[in-house]
Amino acid sequence: MNGAAEGAEQRLVTPGEVIGTSLDKSAGIGVLSQGEGMIATRLGWVRENNDTISVDPINSRYTPRSGDLVIGVIEAVRNNLWFADVLGPFNGLLPMSLAPWKVEFGAARQFMDVGDVILARVQEVDESHSVVLTMKGVGLRKLKEGIMSSIPMNLVSKLKGENDENLRALSTASDCRVIVGENGRIWIDGDSTGIDLVRKAIDLVNKEGHKNTFQQSLSDMIGNTPGGAE
Amino acid sequence: MMGGYGDVKLLNDDGTRLDGRAIDEMRPLTAEVGILPAADGSAIVTHGLNVAIAAVYGPVEAHPRKIQRQDRAVVDVRYNMAPFSTSDRIRPGYNRRSREISKVTAEALESVVLVERFPRAKISVEIEILAAEAGTRCAGITAASLALADAGIPMRDMVVGVASGKIDNIVVLDLDKAEDNYGQADLPVGILPTTGEIAFLQMDGDLSPEEYNTCMEYNFKAAKEIHQIMIDALKAKYDGGA
Numbered sequence: 001m002n003g004a005a006e007g008a009e010q011r012l013v014t015p016g017e018v019i020g021t022s023l024d025k026s027a028g029i030g031v032l033s034q035g036e037g038m039i040a041t042r043l044g045w046v047r048e049n050n051d052t053i054s055v056d057p058i059n060s061r062y063t064p065r066s067g068d069l070v071i072g073v074i075e076a077v078r079n080n081l082w083f084a085d086v087l088g089p090f091n092g093l094l095p096m097s098l099a100p101w102k103v104e105f106g107a108a109r110q111f112m113d114v115g116d117v118i119l120a121r122v123q124e125v126d127e128s129h130s131v132v133l134t135m136k137g138v139g140l141r142k143l144k145e146g147i148m149s150s151i152p153m154n155l156v157s158k159l160k161g162e163n164d165e166n167l168r169a170l171s172t173a174s175d176c177r178v179i180v181g182e183n184g185r186i187w188i189d190g191d192s193t194g195i196d197l198v199r200k201a202i203d204l205v206n207k208e209g210h211k212n213t214f215q216q217s218l219s220d221m222i223g224n225t226p227g228g229a230e
Numbered sequence: 231m232m233g234g235y236g237d238v239k240l241l242n243d244d245g246t247r248l249d250g251r252a253i254d255e256m257r258p259l260t261a262e263v264g265i266l267p268a269a270d271g272s273a274i275v276t277h278g279l280n281v282a283i284a285a286v287y288g289p290v291e292a293h294p295r296k297i298q299r300q301d302r303a304v305v306d307v308r309y310n311m312a313p314f315s316t317s318d319r320i321r322p323g324y325n326r327r328s329r330e331i332s333k334v335t336a337e338a339l340e341s342v343v344l345v346e347r348f349p350r351a352k353i354s355v356e357i358e359i360l361a362a363e364a365g366t367r368c369a370g371i372t373a374a375s376l377a378l379a380d381a382g383i384p385m386r387d388m389v390v391g392v393a394s395g396k397i398d399n400i401v402v403l404d405l406d407k408a409e410d411n412y413g414q415a416d417l418p419v420g421i422l423p424t425t426g427e428i429a430f431l432q433m434d435g436d437l438s439p440e441e442y443n444t445c446m447e448y449n450f451k452a453a454k455e456i457h458q459i460m461i462d463a464l465k466a467k468y469d470g471g472a
Contacts, residue, residue, distance in 0.1 A: 012468060014461050015379050016342075016387030016424040032344075032386065039424065041344060041384040043464055058468050060382030061270065061289060089289040089351045128300060128349050154382075210468065 010212065013040040013055060020053055028054030044154075045210070058210060062087045062153040062183040064131045068122045071148070071185035072133065074114050079106045084118060087153070087183045090129055098123060098134040100141065117143045119179060119187070146177070146189030149202050153184035155209035159201070166218060173222040174198050197222070238412040240397040247409070253402040256392075256452050257365075261372070261463035263380040271381025273463070275373040278406060279363035284373035285356045286381040292352035303348035307336035309370055311359040331367045332357075338371060338420040338429035344384040353383060364410035368393050368418050371430075376460055380467075386422070388460060389429045390453040393418040394445035401441050403448040417445045423457035426450065 013019055019031065020038045027033040030042045031053050040046070044057040064070070064086060072084030072092055080103075083091040096103040101111050112118070119141055123134040135141065151159060160167045160180055171178050174197040176190025188198045201221060208214045240248060247253065257278030266272035269285035276282075292298040297306075309331040313320050339355065355377065357370040368391030375388040395405040397413035405416055415435030422429055437445060 012465050014388070014464050015385040016422065017461075018424065030384065034386075039386065041386065042382055043379045043468070044382075057382045059271065059380060089348060090291050129351070 011046040012044070012058075013046055014043055015039075015041055019046055019055075025051050025053045028052040030055030030057055057154055059152060060154055061089060064088045064092070064122045064125050064129075064183070066122050066125050068182035069179075070120055070122060070133070070183045071143070071179065071181035071187055072118050072120055072183075074112050074116045074118065077109045077113060080108060082108060082112055084120065084133060086120075086122075086131065086133070086181075087150075087185065088129075088131060090131055092120070092122070092131040092133040094118070094120065094133040094135065098132070098136055100135045112142060117148060117187070119143055119181070143179075143187050146187055147195060149186045149188065149199065150184050151186065151202055151205050151209070153182070155205050156180060156182060156184055158209045158214060159186075159205045161215070161218075166215075169219075169222055170198060170201055238408075240409055240412060241400060247397075247402065247406075249406060253400060254448050254451070256404045256455065257406065259372075259456055259459055261376055261459050262466075263376050263463050264467050269377070269381070271377045271379070271383070273373045273376035273380060275369050275376065277365060277369040277372070278404075279361055280366050280369040281360040282366060282369040282373040283358045283360060284370065284377040285358075286353065286374070286377040286383065287356075288353040288381075289348040289351035289383070290354075292350060297352070298350045301349055302345040303343070303351040303353055305336050305340045305343055305345065305353050305355060307332045307339065307355045307357065307374070309335060309357045309359070309367070311362060311366065315359050315362040315366075331370070334430050334432065335367065335371050335374060338389050339374060339378065341429045342375075342385045342387050342389055342422060343378065344386065347384055353378075364405050364407045365391075365393050365418070367391060368420075371420055372456060372460065376463060379460075379464055387424045387427075388422070388457070389420045390423050390456045390460070391418065391420050392449045392452045392456060394448045394452075396435065396437060396441055396445075401437075401444040401448065403452055415441075417442070417449070419446070419449050419453075421450065421453040423453050 017040045018037045022033040022038050032041050040055045042057040044055040070086045072086045075085045076083040080096045082094040086092045120133040120135050124132040174194035176194040179187040259277045261275045263273045265274050271286040274283050309328050313322050355374050359366045371391035394403050396415040397409045415437050417433050419431045420429035
């Protein structure tokens with residue numbers, strides 16, 4: 001655990017549960033203010049940050065936000081655009097103008113076809129939740145070698161750790177390139193022993209990611225304390 | 231229900247019911263969540279001899295396009311009884327009764343799910359009744375609420391399905407099969423336990439206003455009990471390491 005959550009008792013709440021009054025606090029994510037009360041709208045852990053109460057959901061589908069780094073799988077190709085599954089409610093749309101190549105109209109399939117995996121950024125999400133992706137940017141590309149795995153998107157921040165410390169430690173310990181998308185997909189590229197270690201870390205996140213002891217367990221597994229500050 | 235069998239005696243001389251329950255006693259209810267790895271959320275509820283499984287998928291893009299709503303999500307419920315769930319084998323597939331229950335369940339759930347958060351999307355709820363002993367729509371809606379919570383769908387509250395009815399001119403809580411078939415009335419209700427609102431209400435048979443009030447009193451009392459079991463089931467899965 002890090003920062004404000006440290007030492008605080010983690011409280012699990014269920015949808016509809018009254019978790020406080022709205023007189024002195026404001027409602028954050030996963031909380032609905034109803035009259036004078038505040039009710040949780042999701043199954044999750046209560047988090048109080050200054051004057052805001054929010055609920056970190058235990059389980060939820062990825063909701064794209066603009067600027068998110070995501071790993072997508074191409075699901076359909078048109079003449080001038082691709083559709084990529086980013087684990088959200090809707091497929092992301094990648095127009096050829098935002099692809100990293102100069103694509104002729106009708107030639108989109110020659111660059112990427114169904115089943116290809118891309119590292120992209122969410123360019124824009126409109127009010128009806130349509131998602132536009134971009135591959136123009138540093139490091140954004142088609143992912144060719146390596147394996148793909150996934151974790152629940154709400155555990156992404158736990159796997160990454162504060163300022164990506166866990167991720168860096170994991171990369172170093174396994175000698176792999178590890179990319180974690182905000183949508184919960186993970187890309188690992190390296191030799192098989194390294195991939196095995198990362199897989200074990202992913203299993204650990206899946207099983208214990210929500211526990212207070214997770215940080216310690218992960219540090220024990222990868223054999224060093226990230227940053228030495230904890 | 232199949233009323234009119236006035237000569238069937240449903241209450242014992244000491245005031246208990248045929249299965250030994252008191253008139254305001256519920257059949258035992260158990261619940262467990264997260265039982266299906268492939269679904270986004272799932273739950274199993276056993277209520278007496280009823281067994282209901284619910285699976286939730288979504289939110290995903292609503293297909294076909296014509297069911298999409300530009301301002302909110304649609305909740306698509308499919309209630310189905312397994313062919314082996316009753317003593318007479320049921321012909322598999324949709325029928326009038328399952329359509330009706332799917333519809334009322336969907337409307338009850340839409341009133342609690344924050345559907346405006348997911349425009350153009352669909353939330354699929356599949357309710358499968360594996361064993362039936364009267365009160366399957368209530369067990370189904372309770373299981374569906376648990377599965378929605380397990381899937382992390384934002385909701386104002388959970389819907390608890392409970393029923394009361396009248397047998398031998400006496401109001402009783404939670405009818406079993408004989409009481410449902412040969413009793414005089416049945417009043418299944420979907421209750422939001424935190425606010426005390428009613429999400430759906432149906433009635434078979436006749437009740438006087440006084441009897442109706444007693445039914446609702448029993449229903450609210452039972453809803454509290456069931457709600458606690460639901461909360462315990464949700465917490466049992468995740469509260470291990472907090």
